[in-house]
Amino acid sequence: MKFYMPTKLRSGPDCVARHAEELASLGSDALIVTGRHSARLNHALNDVTDALKKHGKRYTVFDRIEENPSVETVMTARAAGLEAGADFVIGIGGGSPMDAAKAIAVMLKNPEQDWQYLYQSVSAESCPVAAVPTTCGTGSEVTGVAVLTRHDLQTKVSMTHKVFPVLALSDGKYLQYAPQSVIRSTAVDALAHLTESYINTNADELSRMTASNGLSIWAACRQALLHPETLTAEAAQALMDTATLAGISIAQTGTSIPHALSYILTYRGGIPHGAAAGVFLANYIRYADHDMQKAVLSSAGFRDADExxxxLQNLAPVQSDPALLNAAAESVLRNPAKLRLCPYPVDAALMQEIIRI
Ligand SMILES: [Fe+2]
Structure with missing residues (x-):
């Protein structure tokens, strides 16, 4: 067995304020990276800046991280960080700001390098990163992965380097401000992480322990997902914790075919990440061996893959044209590293079954 999760995780109400000193101890000048609106709306940005001010730390806010952040945005944020003299990075938001924060931290630490450095097979240092998640899907707060948009390749590609946040502060109250569509789509992303980690050639007893626990908590949140307008503080924290367990799981195993298929649907079809991965989940499970199917479906509270x-069709509906689905299938079939993570052989004929949505 193997298990690696170097992030110090703090979860629960007011955890940013309660752990302000730990957050502030990461450096003297923070670059806070986030999107334009949500971190202000849900008060996470205010909580973070209050924590830094309380401990006399300087900060600069870069609030131009777009959904599915590009390497160009990473470089613009790096320039802002260098100008401000930033020595640590705090990502606030969903996966986009947290993933961007990791890439920015690599580039900040290596100011002489250009963006191609993100994809070079070298050992790279980075500035310390803290993550404050505000949605319930990505799990980026506990993984080393940063998925970035590569306009030159017309898809999303993970940077080569692994940068685990030093500190993750997960407070469910931020999720209560998220739009219902975001709660649903990101919760489906978490379900995809849990499933793809469980049904994975890299899975072992420890990764399956975190994935199984995450699936059980996810199952308990199903009613809240169907009616997110009634989301309680407890259910919001449970959804955030499920996403974190899912992140810990994929940090051990990686994701598998549904995620690999999703990237082109998101880049070319504009389909939200979670929904784009979730649409292939039932078919991915359907072709796994019986015990794995049963373990995943029963933990998640489903009778069978059809249910x-x-x-998922109700929760996060996806419509995609056949040409896009075929393009996604072809790109994954050309990716032996990804195919190897699926515990059953996938040829062109079976891939056609998996993309039958
Ligand atoms: Fe994902």
Whole structure:
């Protein structure tokens, strides 16, 4: 067995304020990276800046991280950080700001390098990163992965380097401000992480322990997902914790075919990340061996793959044209590293079954 999760995780109400000193101890000048609106709306940005001010730390806010951040945005944020003299990075938001924060931290530490450095197979240092998640899907607060948009390749590609946040502060109250569509799509992303980690050639007893626990908590949140307008503080924290367990799981195993298929649907079709991965989940499970299917579906509270498919079609519907689906299938079939993570052989014929949505 193997298990690696170097992030110090703090979860629960007011955890940013309660752990302000730990956050402030990461450096003297923070570059806070986030999107334009949500971190202000849900008060996470205010909580973070209050924590830094309380401990006499300087900060600069870069609030131009777009959804599915590009390497160009990473470089613009790096320039802002260098100008301000930033020595640590705090990502606030969903996966986009947290992933961007990791890439920015690499580039900040290596100011002489250009963006191609993110994809070079070298050992790279980075500035310390803290993550404050505000959605319930990515798990980026506990993984080393940063997925960035590569306009030159017309898809999303993970940077080569692994940068685990030093500190993750996860407070469910931020999720209560998120739009219902975001709560649903990101919760489906978490379900995809849990499933793809469980049904994975890299899975072992420890990764399956975190994935199984995450699936059980996810199952308990199903009613809240169907009616997010009634989301309680407890359910919001449970959804955030599920996403974190899912992140810990994929940090051990990686994701598998549904995620690999999703990237082109998101880049070319504009389909939200979670929904784009979730649409292939039921079919991915359907071709796994019986015990794995049973373990995942029963933990997540589903009778069979058909019931899961119906639930996801209702929760995060996806419409995609056949040409896009075929392009996604072809790109994954050309990716032996990704195919190896699936525990059953996938040829062109079976891939056609998996993309039958
Ligand atoms: Fe994901």
């Amino acid at each position: 899961l498919q119906l639930f």
